Amino acid sequence: MIKPQKSTRIVTLTIDGREVSVPGGTTIWEAAKSAGIEIPVLCHDPRLRPVGVCRMCVVDVGERVLAASCVRQASEGMKVRTSSDKIHTCRKTLTELLLSDYPAESRREGATGDDMLLALARDYGIDRSDIAIPAGDGRTQDMTSPVIAVDHAACILCDRCIRACDEIQHNDVIGRTGKGYGTRIAFDLNAPMGNSTCVSCGECAAVCPTGALTNKTLTVQIRPREQLKKIDSLCPYCGVGCAITFHIDPDTNTVVFAEGRHSPGSESRLCVKGRYGFDYAKHPQRLTTPLIRREEFYPKGPLSFAVKGERRGKPGGLVDYGEVMPAFREATWEEALDLVASRLKGIKQRSGPSALAGFGSAKCSNEEAYLFQKLVRAVFGTNNVDHCTRLCHASSVAALLETIGSGAVTNVFSDVHNADVAVVTGSNTTANHPVAATFIKDAAASGTTLIVIDSRETGIARHAHHFLRIEPGSDVALYNAMMHVLIGEDLVNHDYIRDFTEGFEALRELVKKYPPELAEGICGVPAATIREVARVFGRANAAIIFWGMGISQHTTGTDNARCLISLALLTGNIGRAGTGLHPLRGQNNVQGASDAGLIPMVYPDYQKVGEPATQKKFEEAWGVPLDPNPGLTVVEIINGALKGTIKGMYMMGENPFLSDPNSNKVRKALANLDFLCVQDIFLTETAEFADVVLPATSFFEKDGTYTNSDRRVQVGRTALQPPGQARLDWQLVCEIATRMGYEMKYAGAEEIFEEFTSLAPSYAGLDYHNLSPTGKLWPCPDPASSDGKQLLFGDGFPTPSRRGKFVPVEYQPAAELPDDEYPFVLNTGRLLEHWHTGTMTRRSKALDAIEPEAVCELNPDDLEAMALKSGDYVNLSTRRGTITLKVRASRGVAPGNVFVPFHFREASANILTNDALDPFGKIPEYKYCAVKVAPAQPPA
């Protein structure tokens, strides 16, 4: 969005006889509003650049032509009349003109109930039956989008949707086509909306003032806000943590629709998942009673065809409960909880605490994460507690802790606006952090030079000023070469290096060995481009670096992140506006779950396991002795299960069968466990191996705090009642702890948060009261008056020396390189519409409708060489397994590469992936292994 510059000059004008003083650059409409004078308008929305096309807001400024007040700036001495007979007649006539083709029933009156045109008609007392012109017949409907209804007859061409699409979301899908009466809003080159490049973010429907663009019914019949209950909460999906208002029908206990809510982190924006992906909570497959595995289903093993790895039955996304439910019987809570507690206790007694392990989830709240790790540490007596952070940014966090002493972001993503240069690397931001991407795209459109570095040309690359397509896994070579140029051409910040860093000499010596010409041979980026981009970066006054899994999910993930940190340290790009290091966090609460201590080597707030003082602090707080040894990480625990050293597991909301690398190994490991308790909202692939399944609550059914990628701690509120006997996750943790002999009792989530913050200095001072309504950034020393600290480390780092450390690293190739048998490089990741293992999104009507089945992407040239085309089936095979799925041609994928999203149980990408680990972060190499592609028959 173009932000008009407000000057400090004050202009005084007269509006309807009243003197009004406003800053120069203020429009008449804004000036009138500030004086309490409302001027009717249809095309203007304060979030949008004014265009003055509806002409409803015209006022008399004493000129021949009436001026549109939303556009015309106030000037000194201007005399404005906002109403007169002439103006009134004009507005009334405009309303009549717009109503002649207007549908008898406005879809907006039936949906959100705020049709602005009909409100004006009521104000002007217009009886639509009196309108002197029969409706035309040229304005049609377009119902091709699964989520948005387009009714051209209700479209008043106000341009709001176009600006929302272009300037808020920067998707550039909507425009105008035609002339005169035939003028229409159009998608792409006038394609049906459902066939266009629309990403269904719904921003257009949110800003539309009429029934032209409205949300379709996704659950119970959509209806006006005043008939529904409003809950201010958050989006349950990604680490952007968008603020949402859910509109609830209490009678049916259903979310009817969702709207963006103002927050500094999301500015009311949403993406397709946040706006339309809420209905999974009401899916009929929700678990509603505790389940215990029937005796005849021992020895344990997978139940559904997909989890067995067989390829038969109907292709499709969801598990067939008919296939898996016979293995379980319903149980009472008493029986189920007693069984869980006694089995875990038995294993602990027989094999020791380290035979137990727990996987928490970054989908759960801070409170749940805190209690879960407390359960594992204080009750199980082990540090074998981890969660999916291991699989996403463990390497980034390892590098950050090692170099700058803190694993969190140093600046918020929306500050990209203040950056001269933004680097986005290894991040498919438009799909995985869509709302954060809007800020980056916006900055790129208004002066920030955007450098995108990726092996795939993703959506964000389209907005880049410099796009560097690198060979997969060659990051270190590229960044070392960039640093070679920066140092060689003296584009480094000597003062910063002197005052705030250590280890520069070693870095300088190492990167000497990486001239761009050498790097070109490794990463495939021309040496001249490396030089150019290094110079752009080095000359920036403020540069910010964003990265994603493309950096972290490598055996060299920690090295990759070390390089990015060195780039920032070298140029002094930390701690000031427009600078910083921002690993874009994946899950809605991966930051918080890590902060809360769901990590085997640290207690809450990254207080190290093994440090006697820390151990003492937590032993005192929890009243039990604790294990001084750091625990095992996710993949190590799975390996332990395979070996038999891990015997009992408790999983709260994780689905490692699909999310962990090398599924065939995970299958054996899970089946090998003596006891597995899965607590989840659906019977997941992992739950097929469970002894006990506990029905838990979804995001919508509980209070809790969630910490987003920016470190913003926000409160999610109860919107729905849990189904059946499903219970709050934290209560279940308490029940198990208590039954294992450690009493845990809390009045509610708030009390747990209090205990957590008392042990986590970064969260000190935060409580449910001061976190409303838009949360706070941690640390927040003065919650009463401050939003929290946006910029960290302007004056040194939380390391022993107070300095940031350069850790020079050599380039190393990936663990498994292509060869004659497996000639392609496999890359895995996500799609915009789906979330991780698909448990939620594949049970969302809208999201499933857009991306209903497993696909992989290949370069069209490769497909042509194999005589394949989009829609054909292929077998993808690695040394670990084979999957069969549809192929889609994509120029975004470089020749020789295959991209597979990991959401799809029927063709799980992780059957293929390599479980080789980064030695520091213990993160698997999801982004690189050797694969072969062969044509396959469609499933029978």
Next chain:
Amino acid sequence: MAYPHAHPREARVLSKHFGEKDAIPIDGWIERGGYKALDKALAASPDDITQIVKDSGLRGRGGAGFPTGLKWSFMPKDGGKPNYLACNADESEPGTFKDREIMRWTPHQLIEGCIISSYAIRAKHAYIYIRGEFVDVVRILNQAVVEAYERGYLGKNIKGSGYDLDLTVHLGAGAYIAGEETGLLNSLEGRRAEPRIKPPFPAQRGAFGMPTTVNNVETLAAVPHIVLNGADWYRQWGTSKSPGTKLFSCCGHLQRPGNYEVPLDFNLRDLVFDLCGGPPKGRQLLALIPGGSSVPIMTADEIDCDVSYEGIEAAGSMLGSGGLIAMDDSTCMVRAVRRMVEFYAHESCGQCTNCREGTSWLAKILRRIERGQGREEDLPLLLDIGANMAGKTICPLSDSAAVPVVSAIQKFGREFEAHIQDGRCTAVN
């Protein structure tokens, strides 16, 4: 060879060489005195040129009649940004075909005008935005531009003066609204030709956001003559408020239609009856549109006025673009107006509600009146809609659409009433 008709009472300055094939190539043009004005201009300062044009009283020939020299003087002299000249050659006003002939017969007259004007406004790049349908004219113009570059009238260091100018001929894609100056600028930038809100005016923020002057072809073609011969020479014709000569594109029910260049104090009635020969034999003049379809319709007895801007205005219409459309007594006024309105309804860019919806309402109502299905309240309704279309939109297209309707009802109300009341047309067959 006179083109297509000539009359001794004309004052042929711009059209002097119409019809002469030899005037088209650069050598022929130079033989006829071409590019002499440029030499003179480059020896003077840009501000001197602006002053001469100001003194000449030349007014914009595209329709609005804004004083050209004054418009140039709004351009920043050292704004730190590039200035642009955009020549509006989109000539799309119904009834107007003068610019096409200037470019067809005397392309170098326009190019020379563009160079001198660009020099005056300190532009280093000029664009001729030409209507895409003018296929043959585009070919001629492009050839002329190539010649001008070859002879050093365009490009770097023009004729050793140190002044650089590039000229680009840019084709439109067929929208009337691209002839509106800010619509033209949007189209030039590759956007839909949707008029922009003013202010800011093009001299503040025009093409590509930079200060820009937009001038009509005929205006720019007059500049070399004024610069070469002086302001006083130009003022030998016309009135003090409307000096000089003007091309009139005369069409409709006339015996000798065509382009006629006359002094601006010429009598309109003489133009129609003497130069153009009046309506066909046996027909009476019913109505006249003097300045393209966007101006009020005149009755036959209103046209005894001079053709100056102020003369026609006093008689109840406007000089506009000089697109003169004569209608004799075989004309059904309802039908004529309906066709004009349908043109505007088709060409509305669709931005402003009043225009997009209003033009379509006007067309619908006029259609039902023409079919004999009009209602008593339709005439007040037409006037009411017309009143709410004029003076309330981003650009004047909305006004243009309302003008013929309102003036026709005012002046030919009985024909409309006859259609409504009796379901019949009063036109003489």
